[in-house]
Amino acid sequence: MALTDFNQIRRNAHLPARIAAEIGREIVEGRIASGEKLPTEHLLAQTFGVSRSVVREAIAQLRNEGLVETRQGVGAFATEKDRRQMIRVEPADLSDPENFRDLFQLRLALEVEAAALAAVSHTPDDLKRLDEVLAQMTGAAKWTEEGIVADLAFHRAVAAATRNDYFIQFIGFIAERIQLTINAARAKAVLEEIVEVTIAEHVAIRDAIAARDASRARSAMRDHLDGASGRLNLELTVP
Template sequence: MADFTQIRRSEHLPTRIAAEIGREIADGRFAPGQKLPTEHLLAQTFGVSRSVVREAIAHLRNEGLVETRQGVGAFATELAQRQSIRIEAGTPGDKGAFRDLFQVRFALETESAGLAALHRTPDDLMKLDEILAQMTGAEKWGEQGVVADLAFHRAVAAATHNEYFQQFVGFITERTHVAINAARAAAILEEIVEVTIAEHVAIRDAIATGEPAAAKTAMKRHLNGAARRLNLELEMS
């Protein structure tokens, strides 16, 4: 059984760093349109790896606080372009809040998987395969395995080719990371990682078939399994 008193302490680094940068953008330290420090400099400032910084920037991009330009860097967005929806870092700190989060995930990501099965391209499937290779690689037991898990869900949303699914799945992945860490802390790591990988492989294979019903079923099984690992009852069919 997951110990929800530990969730805040297990909150992952990208979330905390995204919250800190987000506060500085909101407070005006980074003006609209201003370029943020480089990944290298941010990594040095926070004492983390560049991959952690990249995920933090991805969170901020999903929240509409930054935009990234290929080969140039990340910039604070103009005020008129900023999204009004934002999931605060400390909100899901109890069991009820996690149940609410998973109910939203269930509705959103089940449909996302179905649409991905209809609209996925060879490039989308290649991206899912690349992420699965990261999930099953040597670092699957650590933080990079969790990062790959979240990237998989974002890639499924991207395969819908619906901008709104991509945006809203991006909004909730920040808090999903906390749920994964809580589940890993509450179970035998080797067992939960292997089960989770198998669930993601089933989702990928169902999307590849082009059958929405199969993809939805695979996603439902994964989310129900993830909820059970947190001792949550979703009350969803």
């Protein structure tokens, strides 16, 4: 695979989703062959002109879409055609408020229960991962694209803490679509205010999971999603 085939991504783009879309197109159209190893995170980051964490999120999206598989300590590979199970939602589809609303209804169905399950199922390593990404969300990068990447990683970490592969797969699939909602919400409000409110909501989720309080974790995630949808002026019809 020739790295020169890719161009640097515009800084104002939804970075992981755009990178995933470009690599995914190369795989679907056969320019990256089935079973072919992708370049390393370092090389892809250099090529696209982004950080390795952004590339990591893009690869995670492709994995959840069934286009890429990762092998521990080896790297990422294009999935063999007969093993691909692709469900794709293009970023452009979510420019419609109705589609945004549909996404939040799906998130409520999945993530509220995921938080509750994570509260009773998480391991010390899961809690450590939640703390790591929460630290990234609350650090100096919280105002930047890296803060959004950390936000996505938090939701993935909650899914992983369920110890249920299906939650991991389905929440992983919608993680990059969450990025579109985060960007939209940030564009509609005073950045300082919305970032601090969002961080507080995530801290509440983390604390409830750490306390192994399923009811509290469920409520904290519901409060976060209600807050996030409200910041987008969406009225959800989920009971």
